[in-house]
Amino acid sequence: MKSMLHEPSLGPIVGHTTSSSARIWIRGLDGDESSRSIGVAALFKNGRYVANTARYFRLRREFDRTGITDFEGLDANTEYTVRLGCTLVNHHNDEEVDQDDAVFSKLPPVKAWVGDLRKLSAETSLARFSTFEHTVESGFSFLFGSCRYPGFIFDRKRSDRIFKSMTAECSKEHADPARFVLMVGDQIYADLLGKAIPIGRAETPKEFHDRYNDAFSTPHMRRLMSNTPTYMMLDDHEIEDNWVAGRVQKDPHKRTLFLMSMAAYASYQWLHGPQTYGRRLFYSFNYGGYPFFVLDERTSRIRDDDDKILEDNHLLGRPAKNAQYQGQVDLFCDWLIAQQKAVGNLPKFVVSPSVFAPNSVEALKDKGKYRDDAWAAFPTTRRQVLQTIVNNHIQNVVFLSGDIHCSNCASIKFKSEKAGIRALRAYDITSSALYWPFPFADGDPLDYVHDSEAEGDGFDVFEDGSVIMHYTTKNFEQEDNYSRVDVSEKQIEVQTFGRKGESLGTTILPL
16 A cells, blocks of 8 residues: 555645635646546644544646645644645546546545555655634734746756745744745746747646746745745736737637646646635635735736727726626725725735836836836726725725836825825835846836836826825835735834845835
């Protein structure tokens, strides 16, 4: 029986976690068309097996032999470990739709594997996590970052180094460990040198899968994700540089590219997330009473590059035409309203892979907005979100962004002709890039607006100009970095750390 049990080929990843549950992901063994991949898992607490938690779960071919298992009924704010392995079962009729129980019946009783699970290498077969708190009493911390360029042969280790520092921040040996990690876009670079250069570009399902296996198998990243709940959302490089949905209609090759990239994304990133809205990619979750909404700003991004009417652009898909059919932007705005009612002035965190603020200097002019890849190019979507915030007095919306390879913090305010500065606070914290070896190529702090009022970059929340959004931006950072966000009752402290864990600066955002 021991010889039948193997270590996962990739993972484990600790995914969506609550105060009473945790989702664990692995990739199993490659097999031929007649084989079925099966995951084996068991839960442990204080080193002891938790009775009746051993189970089988499927690692399906349509998800590149990846799969998840959910452990439920757990104690809040408690550390657990999960041991995982995998095996293959032959299935003679490849055309038959097989049920899980029928496949599992060919295997020994699952509890028989617990001893063998203990013998597998902890480096590749053990996940460790702490469940979330029911309610945060004295604050909490999380990490986030974006844009991990894979590196070439000579700098692969360098591209992985930052995850060692992040793991230390989340370790129980840390005086105040971060509780989870957000990866907010460009976890892989499917177009290694950009969409216009075919060298290193993923163009087959296997090549997309290989990108994920290469990225997620580096030792420090693998250790981080197996020891800390990790939430992900794609940006453009999971598909192609500056991706917009219109390419699917214009070019059959792009449609094929999109379908391949989404199948890979579902297998390696979406599957271990919350899946709050069914098959849609955007989702929400909660940490101890603090709400998070994670936006999908790529797959439904509408922009016709041949049509220079900015109002026709939609970052989160088209808005609803009636209450029966709601798109992402409407569901998000409804979520903002509901969270203000539910949690009052606590921060509402919004993962927005594209930067809400600041705008690029180029986007100060309409011609630059047409080329922009962030919220500035989508005034209709931006206006709907801001009107929701202003009309419903939604306090302390905090966007968490990536993409631009230049970390910073923007403080957003709302100026009214009649009331002066409205008593509303909002922020955008940008953390990017985790690894980017070409600082000369982009991310220059001088390319972004630092003071919207002084530089003429106010945004009309209402078309009559009665309320204008302004912002100030500070603490730009071009070095490879991640951000630690410490949330307390009266403030958010943002600490930026470099690749080796060195402090690059701190920003205090009052609440």
